[in-house]
Amino acid sequence: xxxxxxxxxxxxxxxxxxxxxxxxxxxxxxxxxxxxxxxxxxxxxxxxxxxxxxxxxxxxxxxxxxxxxxxxxxxxxxxxxxxxxxxxxxxxxxxxxxxxxxxxxxxxxxxxxxxxxxxxxxxxxxxxxxxxxxxxxxxxxxxxxxxxxxxxxxxxxxxxxxxxxxxxxxxxxxxxxxxxxxxxxxxxxxxxxxxxxxxxxxxxxxxxxxxxxxxxxxxxxxxxxxxxxxxxxxxxxxxxxxxxxxxxxxxxxxxxxxxxxxxxxxxxxxxxxxxxxxxxxxxxxxxxxxxxxxxxxxxxxxxxxxxxxxxxxxxxxxxxxxxxxxxxxxxxxxxxxxxxxxxxxxxxxxxxxxxxxxxxxxxxxxxxxxxxxxxxxxxxxxxxxxxxxxxxxxxxxxxxxxxxxxxxxxxxxxxxxxxxxxxxxx
Numbered sequence: 048x049x050x051x052x053x054x055x056x057x058x059x060x061x062x063x064x065x066x067x068x069x070x071x072x073x074x075x076x077x078x079x080x081x082x083x084x085x086x087x088x089x090x091x092x093x094x095x096x097x098x099x100x101x102x103x104x105x106x107x108x109x110x111x112x113x114x115x116x117x118x119x120x121x122x123x124x125x126x127x128x129x130x131x132x133x134x135x136x137x138x139x140x141x142x143x144x145x146x147x148x149x150x151x152x153x154x155x156x157x158x159x160x161x162x163x164x165x166x167x168x169x170x171x172x173x174x175x176x177x178x179x180x181x182x183x184x185x186x187x188x189x190x191x192x193x194x195x196x197x198x199x200x201x202x203x204x205x206x207x208x209x210x211x212x213x214x215x216x217x218x219x220x221x222x223x224x225x226x227x228x229x230x231x232x233x234x235x236x237x238x239x240x241x242x243x244x245x246x247x248x249x250x251x252x253x254x255x256x257x258x259x260x261x262x263x264x265x266x267x268x269x270x271x272x273x274x275x276x277x278x279x280x281x282x283x284x285x286x287x288x289x290x291x292x293x294x295x296x297x298x299x300x301x302x303x304x305x306x307x308x309x310x311x312x313x314x315x316x317x318x319x320x321x322x323x324x325x326x327x328x329x330x331x332x333x334x335x336x337x338x339x340x341x342x343x344x345x346x347x348x349x350x351x352x353x354x355x356x357x358x359x360x361x362x363x364x365x366x367x368x369x370x371x372x373x374x375x376x377x378x379x380x381x382x383x384x385x386x387x388x389x390x391x392x393x394x395x396x397x398x399x400x401x402x403x404x405x406x407x408x409x410x411x412x413x414x415x416x417x418x419x420x421x422x423x424x425x426x427x428x429x430x431x432x433x434x435x436x437x438x439x440x441x442x443x444x445x446x447x448x449x450x451x452x453x454x455x456x457x458x459x460x461x462x463x464x465x466x467x468x469x470x471x472x473x
Contacts, residue, residue, distance in 0.1 A: 048110045048211040051117060052207055053091040053312075055207035056106065059131050062173055063118040063196055064111070074141035077138055081118060084168045084192040086175065088135045089320055090312050091403045094142065096166040101144045101249075102230045108212055108219060118196065119206040122181070129392035130179050132319065137175040141166060143237045144248040150189070164248050169195050225282045232276040239270030254331075258338045269340040272296045277349050280356060291359040296367050307372060313364035317381040318393075324353040325440025326396050351435075358435040377468040385445035386415040397440030405445075417449040420454075426453075432460035 063081035087096035147165035173187035183198040184190040240247040243263040289295035328350035335343040368376040394402040408422030419424040426445045
């Protein structure tokens with residue numbers, strides 16, 4: 048067995064597979080080399096659409112027979128970070144959407160209607176890129192994996208795989224699969240929403256339904272409680288408490304290099320990796336103000352927990368690297384520069400008042416090297432250590448001396464940006 052090396056795949060990359068069985072029929076029908084398409088959304092995580100619907104999955108668990116073919120593609124012209132983050136957001140927003148077998152079949156026929164909101168693998172990938180103005184194919188609604196593979200906007204990169212031993216395969220098979228449990232719980236909640244409105248495809252539709260139909264609230268709230276959806280996070284925390292509790296990481300047995308790799312992977316996506324938790328939290332809070340629903344309250348409590356856990360995980364990894372491999376921390380810690388386009392793309396969604404304030408300061412002073420709050424100079428860059436409690440989702444601030452003291456008085460825990468060290472080649 049083999050799997051793709053996680054570190055070789057970047058967010059936004061597209062993976063194609065050609066597996067035996069049904070996929071061979073697809074390849075013959077489309078006169079193609081590949082039969083399935085998936086999009087990477089985070090380190091080790093990808094999203095695809097199968098007969099079970101759209102779901103996020105773990106690349107580490109995606110195993111292939113030695114003779115199975117896997118192809119790795121990415122955009123020839125790399126998009127900006129803010130555009131790429133939108134692609135990932137659109138892909139994640141489709142989680143839970145149902146599969147359309149009929150429309151997948153019509154891809155190889157002349158009949159290309161209707162065009163529903165249901166998905167199949169190549170439609171999902173093509174649509175999320177179309178949402179940001181990148182047309183990988185002429186028709187994003189009806190395209191095959193092969194149509195995507197030969198897109199003039201994509202280029203193939205070497206597919207890096209690693210052998211998975213029979214012992215590890217058995218180990219994975221014997222472990223609980225949290226991805227499967229998550230998918231089942233999500234479907235249970237969405238099915239409850241569809242019992243009220245059959246047109247619901249994903250959680251954004253569910254939130255719209257709650258706003259329009261108060262009678263949907265008790266149905267969805269009951270499903271949230273009974274499905275286990277609200278407690279899915281406990282599986283990860285119970286399995287790996289050392290990732291969330293300071294001090295435990297040094298007490299676990301195992302390879303120091305494995306810990307090192309884990310911590311590097313965590314800090315490399317310190318803020319961008321799970322920014323969706325903070326974005327969802329802010330949106331749910333705003334929606335709940337206008338439409339006080341029990342379902343929204345339950346979701347808010349869930350996302351508050353997810354944001355806190357994400358912060359704990361980041362800070363534990365940060366501390367361990369700081370103690371054991373400080374140069375790794377300087378090389379890999381994600382530090383999002385205040386007042387950059389990518390910074391605004393995040394802060395506009397989680398703290399719009401701060402974004403407006405900093406834009407005013409930048410415009411008034413004629414430069415970006417000013418305090419995010421008041422526009423004074425000199426100003427230094429800080430990351431928020433306890434952003435989950437104070438400003439969820441805000442990755443960094445550029446602050447003058449006075450505003451540093453003010454914010455610390457407000458409870459902000461601030462840490463200076465680390466001096467960067469270039470990563471070694473290779």
